Amino acid sequence: MVAEAGWQYSSHVLAGLRTHHSPILTVANWSGSAPGLVGMLNLNASLTKMGVACSTLWSVDFIDDFFGNGLRQWLEENESLFSL
Numbered sequence: 001m002v003a004e005a006g007w008q009y010s011s012h013v014l015a016g017l018r019t020h021h022s023p024i025l026t027v028a029n030w031s032g033s034a035p036g037l038v039g040m041l042n043l044n045a046s047l048t049k050m051g052v053a054c055s056t057l058w059s060v061d062f063i064d065d066f067f068g069n070g071l072r073q074w075l076e077e078n079e080s081l082f083s084l
Contacts, residue, residue, distance in 0.1 A: 010043040017052060023078045024054040025071075031060055 017024060024047065028040030037058060047054050055074055059067035075082075 010039060010046050013043070014046050014050070017047060018050055020052075022081055023074075024052065025074055026054050026056045028056075028058050029060065029062075030058045 026040050026044055026047075028036035030037060040056065040058070044054060044056060057067055057070045057074070
Protein backbone atom coordinates (compact mmCIF):
# COMPACT_ATOMS: atom_id res chain seq x y z
CA MET A 1 0.00 0.00 0.00
CA VAL A 2 1.25 3.47 -0.82
CA ALA A 3 0.12 6.58 1.04
CA GLU A 4 1.23 9.91 -0.35
CA ALA A 5 0.27 13.50 0.30
CA GLY A 6 0.14 14.94 -3.19
CA TRP A 7 -1.37 18.37 -2.46
CA GLN A 8 -0.53 20.43 -5.55
CA TYR A 9 2.64 18.59 -6.54
CA SER A 10 1.23 15.71 -8.57
CA SER A 11 4.35 15.64 -10.71
CA HIS A 12 6.32 14.44 -7.68
CA VAL A 13 4.27 11.26 -7.32
CA LEU A 14 3.32 10.45 -10.91
CA ALA A 15 6.52 8.66 -11.87
CA GLY A 16 6.07 6.08 -9.12
CA LEU A 17 2.37 5.64 -9.69
CA ARG A 18 2.79 5.10 -13.43
CA THR A 19 4.28 1.66 -12.82
CA HIS A 20 2.51 0.87 -9.52
CA HIS A 21 0.75 -2.50 -9.83
CA SER A 22 -1.67 -2.35 -6.91
CA PRO A 23 -4.95 -0.44 -6.73
CA ILE A 24 -4.65 3.31 -6.28
CA LEU A 25 -7.05 5.27 -4.10
CA THR A 26 -6.85 9.05 -4.22
CA VAL A 27 -8.37 10.94 -1.29
CA ALA A 28 -8.92 14.64 -0.71
CA ASN A 29 -10.74 17.05 1.53
CA TRP A 30 -13.83 18.81 0.18
CA SER A 31 -13.08 21.97 2.11
CA GLY A 32 -12.59 25.29 0.38
CA SER A 33 -10.08 26.28 3.06
CA ALA A 34 -7.46 23.79 1.85
CA PRO A 35 -6.39 22.90 -1.71
CA GLY A 36 -6.59 19.11 -1.41
CA LEU A 37 -9.43 18.69 -3.90
CA VAL A 38 -7.64 20.60 -6.66
CA GLY A 39 -4.50 18.54 -6.15
CA MET A 40 -6.45 15.28 -6.21
CA LEU A 41 -8.29 16.25 -9.38
CA ASN A 42 -4.97 17.12 -11.03
CA LEU A 43 -3.47 13.82 -9.94
CA ASN A 44 -6.53 11.90 -11.19
CA ALA A 45 -6.41 13.69 -14.54
CA SER A 46 -2.70 12.92 -14.90
CA LEU A 47 -3.23 9.25 -14.02
CA THR A 48 -6.11 9.03 -16.50
CA LYS A 49 -3.99 10.59 -19.23
CA MET A 50 -1.30 7.95 -18.55
CA GLY A 51 -3.89 5.16 -18.65
CA VAL A 52 -3.54 4.32 -14.95
CA ALA A 53 -6.78 3.40 -13.17
CA CYS A 54 -7.59 4.85 -9.77
CA SER A 55 -10.48 5.12 -7.36
CA THR A 56 -11.39 8.34 -5.57
CA LEU A 57 -12.90 9.39 -2.24
CA TRP A 58 -13.45 12.81 -0.71
CA SER A 59 -14.79 14.25 2.51
CA VAL A 60 -15.08 17.49 4.43
CA ASP A 61 -13.82 16.00 7.70
CA PHE A 62 -13.27 12.25 7.01
CA ILE A 63 -15.74 11.20 9.70
CA ASP A 64 -18.88 11.17 7.53
CA ASP A 65 -20.68 8.00 6.41
CA PHE A 66 -19.96 8.64 2.71
CA PHE A 67 -16.22 8.54 3.33
CA GLY A 68 -16.29 5.69 5.87
CA ASN A 69 -18.50 3.48 3.73
CA GLY A 70 -16.53 4.27 0.59
CA LEU A 71 -13.21 3.45 2.24
CA ARG A 72 -14.59 0.25 3.73
CA GLN A 73 -15.95 -0.83 0.32
CA TRP A 74 -12.66 -0.04 -1.45
CA LEU A 75 -10.66 -1.99 1.16
CA GLU A 76 -13.02 -4.97 0.93
CA GLU A 77 -12.85 -4.99 -2.86
CA ASN A 78 -9.03 -4.98 -2.72
CA GLU A 79 -8.55 -7.10 0.41
CA SER A 80 -6.80 -9.97 -1.34
CA LEU A 81 -4.12 -7.63 -2.68
CA PHE A 82 -3.21 -6.30 0.77
CA SER A 83 -2.88 -9.57 2.72
CA LEU A 84 0.59 -10.69 3.69
